[in-house]
Amino acid sequence: MGVNVxxxxxxxxxxxxxxxxxxxxxxxxxxxxxxxxxxxxxxxESALDVLGAALEHAFAALPGPVGSVGHxxxxxxxxxxxxxxxxxxxxxxxxGWGASVQVRNDTFAILRxxxxxxxxxxxxxxxxxxxxxxxxxxxxxxxxxxxxxxxxWGGGLGLAEESxxxxxxxxxxxGEPTELARALPGHxxxxxxxxLIEALHRGGVPLxxxxxxxxxxxxxxxxxxxxxxxxxxxxxxxxxxMASVALTRLGLLExxxxxxxxxxxxxxxHPQLNDRIAELLAARAPKAVVRVVSEPPVLGAALxxxxxxxxxxxxxxxxxxxxx
Numbered sequence: 001m002g003v004n005v006x007x008x009x010x011x012x013x014x015x016x017x018x019x020x021x022x023x024x025x026x027x028x029x030x031x032x033x034x035x036x037x038x039x040x041x042x043x044x045e046s047a048l049d050v051l052g053a054a055l056e057h058a059f060a061a062l063p064g065p066v067g068s069v070g071h072x073x074x075x076x077x078x079x080x081x082x083x084x085x086x087x088x089x090x091x092x093x094x095x096g097w098g099a100s101v102q103v104r105n106d107t108f109a110i111l112r113x114x115x116x117x118x119x120x121x122x123x124x125x126x127x128x129x130x131x132x133x134x135x136x137x138x139x140x141x142x143x144x145x146x147x148x149x150x151x152x153w154g155g156g157l158g159l160a161e162e163s164x165x166x167x168x169x170x171x172x173x174x175g176e177p178t179e180l181a182r183a184l185p186g187h188x189x190x191x192x193x194x195x196l197i198e199a200l201h202r203g204g205v206p207l208x209x210x211x212x213x214x215x216x217x218x219x220x221x222x223x224x225x226x227x228x229x230x231x232x233x234x235x236x237x238x239x240x241x242m243a244s245v246a247l248t249r250l251g252l253l254e255x256x257x258x259x260x261x262x263x264x265x266x267x268x269x270h271p272q273l274n275d276r277i278a279e280l281l282a283a284r285a286p287k288a289v290v291r292v293v294s295e296p297p298v299l300g301a302a303l304x305x306x307x308x309x310x311x312x313x314x315x316x317x318x319x320x321x322x323x324x
Contacts, residue, residue: 002067003029007305008058008098010051010074011109011298012037014127017051018298019058022305024070026318031298032058037077044091055097072098073305075109075297080130080146102308105142106297107132110262113300114293116316118307119257121246122293123239126263127211128155131242133250141249143242154235156265160213164200166227168193178227183220184213218270229272236276239266244284253285262293299323 006024010017017034034054039047051074059066074092079085089103107130111122121133121141129152133141144150152158167184169175171193185196188205199205221228239261247253259281261267266274269292278290299320306316 002065003062004067004070005029005062006070006309006311007302008055008069008072009298009302009305010055010072010076011106011296011301012051012074013077013106013297014038017054018296019051019054020298020302021058021062022302022319024309024311024315026306026311026315026322028302028319028322029063030058030061032061039078039088044088048091048095051092052095052097068099069097070099071305071308072101073301073308074101074103075106075301075304076103077106079103079105080144100308102304104304105130105132105145107142107145107262108134108140108304109297109300110293111260111300112303112307113295113297114260114262114291115258118304119252120260121243121250121252121257122260122262123243123266124263125155125235125239125261125265127157128152129158129238129242129263131246133246133252135250135252139250141246154238156211156214156263159217159231159235159265160210162231163213163217163228164193164196164210166231168197170227176227179220179223179225180217180228183216187212187216214265215268218268218272221272222270232270232272233276235265236273236280239277240280240284243281243288247285247288254287256287256289257285259285259288259290260293261290262297267292267294296323 005021007022009020015036019032021029023029032054035050037047079088085103089101093101107124110124118134123131130145131143163180166178167180170178170181181193185193190196217228221232243259281288
């Protein structure tokens with residue numbers, strides 16, 4: 001008699017993929033971790049091969065041969081639009097990794113991991129920024145979240161680029177003075193913005209290291225720099241704007257509803273940013289309950305899968321206990 005898997009939960013980000021195989025009673029039967037999911041870079045089929053490798057490791061870790069496999073709940077980076085979710089769902093269904101398949105953007109996994117029922121809003125600020133919301137009855141709120149093209153501002157990479165822009169102009173006289181002009185190149189052991197610009201342009205400092213400048217921005221702001229503080233203030237305003245719009249779309253603006261903060265920038269709990277978010281949101285949505293998500297996103301993918309299968313509260317509770 002084989003091991004029956006009720007939910008195959010997948011949380012796939014740009015840098016890593018987490019998989020959990022869950023039984024009908026909420027027991028986590030096996031887990032695995034794999035590489036990042038980047039269909040825009042490597043193509044859909046190659047990206048799915050990365051998921052397949054992680055799934056293979058998870059199934060190999062089961063305490064016995066596979067019996068049946070039920071629903072595949074996949075929360076995927078780069079599934080930013082409903083049409084992309086549908087295309088990826090069809091591609092996953094063709095692989096035969098689950099009897100049924102549902103694909104959501106990976107931000108939904110962070111939201112569902114942090115709430116006891118599918119109700120609330122999550123703002124995720126990592127390399128970029130995104131916001132999603134859920135309400136009873138299956139209603140959702142979301143944004144395209146594909147960068148400046150869709151009206152986005154901020155995120156870790158966006159803050160780093162803004163910091164470089166202001167620092168460069170401060171050094172050459174086009175902009176107002178800011179300590180960023182010293183702190184940013186200093187992070188890489190360089191003595192000027194000119195040297196940092198040259199290093200980034202010519203490869204002496206890889207462009208992939210720009211994200212390292214975001215903590216430098218927050219440290220500079222905390223020390224009282226006006227330009228850096230203005231960037232942090234704008235980031236707070238962007239987070240609150242997205243959360244408020246999502247709450248309004250779902251009819252939750254006037255109700256007590258969770259607003260979850262996730263991603264590397266918000267999870268770092270910079271007081272100047274997170275405290276300001278709480279302050280601004282209290283004015284826009286006084287009943288919102290703000291907190292930073294600490295639960296792993298793969299838990300959210302699994303809970304979304306259990307929601308789909310109609311599992312009861314006790315099953316959800318048992319699953320949560322294993323990630324506590």
